[in-house]
Every structure is written in C-alpha cells, then in structure tokens.
Amino acid sequence: MPKPIWTPLLALGLAACATAGPDYRPPEKSAATTAGAQGEFLSAQGExxxxxxxxxHWWQLYDDPKLDALIEQALAANTDLRVADANLTSAQAVLREAQAQRTISTAISGGVTLARPSGTGESLPGxxxxxxxxxxxxxxxxNGRIKRAIEASTADVETVMAARDYVRVSVAAATAKAYAQVCAANYSLGVNRRVVSLQRETLNATQRLFKGGRGTAFDVSRAQAAVDASEATLPAFEAQRQSALYLLATLLGRAPADYPRDVEACAVLPALHAPMPVGDGAALIRRRPDIRQAERGIAGDTARVGVATADLYPQVSIGGSLGLGGPIKSFATGSSFGLSLGPLLSWTFPNRPVVKARIAQADAQVQADLARFDGSVLExxxxxxxxLESYRRHSEQSAALDRARDSAGVSAGQAGKLFRFGRGDFLSLLDAQRSLAGAEASAAAARVQLVQDQIAIFLALGGGWS
Known part of the structure; x- marks a missing residue:
C-alpha cells in the first residue's frame, strides 16, 4: 500500500524538533565586563x-517636601511618560498576539451558489x-518558530519598559533642575538686590556729602552709574525664574499659565546634607535604563535569528475540518457531510536562498546590537x-569664590569707613564695591552651578526608577 505523500514531509518536520536558532546569553566579553567598567569612579574622590x-528616589536626599511633591506630580502627569506608557501597552499587546499563535485557530466559511452545469439540459436559472x-x-x-517569536516579543516589552524607565529618569531630573532654577534665580536676585542696596546707600551718602560741600557732582554721577548697572542685572534673573516656572508647568502636564505658585518665591538652593552616594561602575551598569534597553535589544534580535532559521523547515500543525455541501434540496442529508483530519504542512523549500539571506540579516543585526550595547556602557x-569631575572642580571653584567674596566684603567695608572719615577717596570706594558686586555674583553663580552639577550626576547615574 503506498505511503501518504505527507509521511516523508512529516518525518522531515519531526527531524527539526530542536528549537531553531541560538539561545540568548548575556554578552560575556563586552565593555560591561571589564575591570575598568566595574570598579570605582576615578572622579569620585574626596569627602x-x-x-x-x-x-x-534620589531627590529625597535634598529633604525638600516641595521638590518631592513636584516630582511625584510630574511622574504622574508628564506627557512624555504618557507616551511611554502607551508604547508599553502596545508592546504588551504584540506579545499577547505572539502567544496566541500557540492556541487553536478556527475558521468558518459558507456560501450559496446558483449554477447551471453544462451538458445537463437543465433549464435556467439552474x-x-x-x-x-x-x-x-x-x-x-x-522547530520552535512560535517559541522564538514569543521570546522576541517578550524582550521587546522589556526594551520598551527600559525606555519608559529612562523617560522617568529624565523627567525626574528635569523637574528637579527646573525647581532648582527657580530657587537659583530668586537666590541670585536676592544677592544682587543686596549689592544694589549697598550701592544705593553709598549713592545716598555721596549725595549728602555733595550737598554739604564735601563731594562733587562727578562722585554722585559715578555712584548713580554703579546703582544703575547693578539694577540692570535684576530683570534677567526674574526672566530666568519665570522661564523655569513655565518649564515646571510643562513637565507637570499643565499650561504655562498654571505654573506652581507655591514654589514661585523659593530662594533657598536645594542642598545635600550628606556625601553624595555614587556607588561604582557595576552598580551604574545595572541601574542605567538605556544600558538595559540595549541589552534587551540583543535578546530580542537573537530570538529573531531563530524565527528566521525556523523557515528552513516545514511548519507542521494538526488540523481538521467539517463541512456540508451540495444542492440545497439535499441540505443536511447524509451525503452532504464531509470530514477530514490530519497534519497540515507549510514549507517555503524553493525559497531557501531567501531564508538564508534573512538569517544573515538577523545575525548582522545582533552584531550591531552588541556594538550598540558596548557603546551604551562606555557612554x-x-x-x-x-x-563627577565637573562637580569636584566646581566645588573647589565655589570654595575659592566664597573666600574671594568674603575678602571683597572686608575690603568694601574698609573702603567705606576710610571714605566716611575722609581718609579715602571715592574712586577707591567704588572700585571696592564693584569688586564686591562681582564677587557676590560669581559666588552665587558657582553655588547655583553646584546644584546643577549634582542633578547632572544623578541623571548620569540613572536614578529615578524602581
């Protein structure tokens, strides 16, 4: 008795029962596994x-309830995070679609025909x-084609999750930075207003001396010019404050006009009260979402090599069908029933060069992913x-500028006393006050920069997600 035609094909399908393609393993020889990447940071030196x-939740290190509340609101309402959440929902739906390929698929068909077979002699309509x-x-x-497709979709979900976590990191850092900018603008505004107040006191004293015959109109005009120059710096800080408030509103998912009024008057810079925790390179690699995103990309594309490899072999399924057919006058009679049961095969054997080309493409994509992973780690x-280096050097600069400001303050005080007692000239007083104004502004700017550097470190370390 001759064998059914599907017997040798089924045997070939059974011969390919091993899961096609390579199993994924985290890259063992990569930039992430070197001693230089795993160790302590070179720039994290000092107390x-x-x-x-x-x-x-690194922002809680500042012990600032307003900052905590702002970041909590941003993580709940930020538009970029809403997009990331929608992307994750889409990826999860794709995964469910891949998993559904393992279930039984069904199809229902039906139709009615009106025909007049040729040569029957029957009259129309038929x-x-x-x-x-x-x-x-x-x-x-x-051959594991569906299994590999599910593995690829699972890795894609984890990739999108990592991308969402990176958005969380960025939103938290951007919110903290915008809040710090509001406080910094008010802080700098206060510093410069104190300078203006000091210079205005000098202007008033100069005007009194001029009226008493001890000064000149030139002294008054120079004192007025110093006041005007310092006052000219104030609008810029007010503009910076409003710009940061509008940015905060956007990060919170609000219109600019609905910026948070409760932080508008903040004039105290966020400050750490303990050494900054930075860990080491190994902790950084584990924490950074973009590195995890790159690693999950390798896993997904490795599984896709298996999906492409599976096309070298037949796709086998068990199928059955039940049908009714024939003239309407014999509907549901015994002769109208049909039944079939057996294996179903699908195979693109004539297109093996095409399949092998797709396998080569998938392999090349994995190699690109490995390079991208190394690049993410190194970056x-x-x-x-x-x-870290910027913060360390700016800390040294800030300390030096604080000393310069203190010295300039002493010098300005001494010049004021000498001038009032007639032992110093007015030009020396103006020079001393001008130096004090510059030193105050530089010291304030340095303190602001330190806060920005701290937030940049937290962003680089990848904190902000659980």
Missing amino acids: AFGNAELPD VVGYDLGLSAAYPLDL ALRQTETA
Whole structure:
C-alpha cells in the first residue's frame, strides 16, 4: 500500500524538533565586563562622595517636601511618560498576539451558489447549491518558530519598559533642575538686590556729602552709574525664574499659565546634607535604563535569528475540518457531510536562498546590537565620570569664590569707613564695591552651578526608577 505523500514531509518536520536558532546569553566579553567598567569612579574622590549606591528616589536626599511633591506630580502627569506608557501597552499587546499563535485557530466559511452545469439540459436559472465549513488547526511548533517569536516579543516589552524607565529618569531630573532654577534665580536676585542696596546707600551718602560741600557732582554721577548697572542685572534673573516656572508647568502636564505658585518665591538652593552616594561602575551598569534597553535589544534580535532559521523547515500543525455541501434540496442529508483530519504542512523549500539571506540579516543585526550595547556602557561611564569631575572642580571653584567674596566684603567695608572719615577717596570706594558686586555674583553663580552639577550626576547615574 503506498505511503501518504505527507509521511516523508512529516518525518522531515519531526527531524527539526530542536528549537531553531541560538539561545540568548548575556554578552560575556563586552565593555560591561571589564575591570575598568566595574570598579570605582576615578572622579569620585574626596569627602563629597560616598560609596553607597544611589537610592531610587534620589531627590529625597535634598529633604525638600516641595521638590518631592513636584516630582511625584510630574511622574504622574508628564506627557512624555504618557507616551511611554502607551508604547508599553502596545508592546504588551504584540506579545499577547505572539502567544496566541500557540492556541487553536478556527475558521468558518459558507456560501450559496446558483449554477447551471453544462451538458445537463437543465433549464435556467439552474441549481441552487450551498457550502458550509468549519476548520480548526493546532500548531505543533516542532522547530520552535512560535517559541522564538514569543521570546522576541517578550524582550521587546522589556526594551520598551527600559525606555519608559529612562523617560522617568529624565523627567525626574528635569523637574528637579527646573525647581532648582527657580530657587537659583530668586537666590541670585536676592544677592544682587543686596549689592544694589549697598550701592544705593553709598549713592545716598555721596549725595549728602555733595550737598554739604564735601563731594562733587562727578562722585554722585559715578555712584548713580554703579546703582544703575547693578539694577540692570535684576530683570534677567526674574526672566530666568519665570522661564523655569513655565518649564515646571510643562513637565507637570499643565499650561504655562498654571505654573506652581507655591514654589514661585523659593530662594533657598536645594542642598545635600550628606556625601553624595555614587556607588561604582557595576552598580551604574545595572541601574542605567538605556544600558538595559540595549541589552534587551540583543535578546530580542537573537530570538529573531531563530524565527528566521525556523523557515528552513516545514511548519507542521494538526488540523481538521467539517463541512456540508451540495444542492440545497439535499441540505443536511447524509451525503452532504464531509470530514477530514490530519497534519497540515507549510514549507517555503524553493525559497531557501531567501531564508538564508534573512538569517544573515538577523545575525548582522545582533552584531550591531552588541556594538550598540558596548557603546551604551562606555557612554554611561563617560557621562558619569564627566559629571563627577565637573562637580569636584566646581566645588573647589565655589570654595575659592566664597573666600574671594568674603575678602571683597572686608575690603568694601574698609573702603567705606576710610571714605566716611575722609581718609579715602571715592574712586577707591567704588572700585571696592564693584569688586564686591562681582564677587557676590560669581559666588552665587558657582553655588547655583553646584546644584546643577549634582542633578547632572544623578541623571548620569540613572536614578529615578524602581
């Protein structure tokens, strides 16, 4: 008795029962596994840094309830995060679609025909016929094509989750930075207003001396010019404050006009009360969402190599169908029933060069992913070292500028006393006050820069998600 035609094909399908393609393993030889990447940061030297790992909610290190509330609101309402959440929902739906390929698929068909077979001699309009059918198929997935597709979709979901976490990191840092900018603008505004107040006192004293015959109109005009020059700097800080408030509103998912009024008057810079916890390179690599995103990309594309490889072999499923068909006058009679059951095969054997080309494309994509992963690790380390070094050097600069400001304050006080007692000239007093104004502004700017540097470090370290 001759063998059914599907017997050798089924045997070939069973021969390919091993899951097609390579199993994913995290890259063992990569930039992330080197000693230089795993160790302590070169720039985290000094008492300002600690070896403890960065907490998830790093902004709580500032112990500022207003900042905590702003970031909580931003993480709940930010539009970029809403987009990221929608992307994650879409990826999860794609995963469910891939998982559904393992279930039984069904199809229902039906139709009615009106025909006059040739040579029958029957008169028009002909014979009314019908055809009803129900079919079902269950994929055996002998070569693991569906399994690899599910692995790829699962990795895609994790990739999108990592991308969403990176958005959270960025939103938290941007909110903290905008809040710090509001406080910094008011802080700088206060510093410069104190300078203006001091210069105005000098102007008033000069005017009194001029009226008493001890000064000149030139002294008065120079004192007025110094006041005017310092006052000219104030609108810029007010503009910076409003700009930061409008940015805060946007980050919170609000219109600019609905900016948070409760932080408008903040004039105290956020300050850390303990050494900054930075951990080491190994903790950074584990924490950074963009590195995890790159690693999950490798996993997903490795699984897609298996999806492409599976096309070298037949796709086998068990299927069956039940049908009714024939003239309408014999509807539901015994002769109208049909039944079939057996394996179903699908195979693109003549297109093997096409399949092999797709496998080569998938392999090349994995190699690109590996390079991208190494690049993500190296860039994360570079960003962190740069941020740490900048903060360390700016800390030294800020300390020096504080000393310069204190010295300028002493010098301005001495010049004022000498001038009032007639032992110093007015030009020396103006020079001393001009130096004090510059030193105050530079010291304030340095303190503001330190806060910006701290937030840049937190962003580089990848904190802000759980």
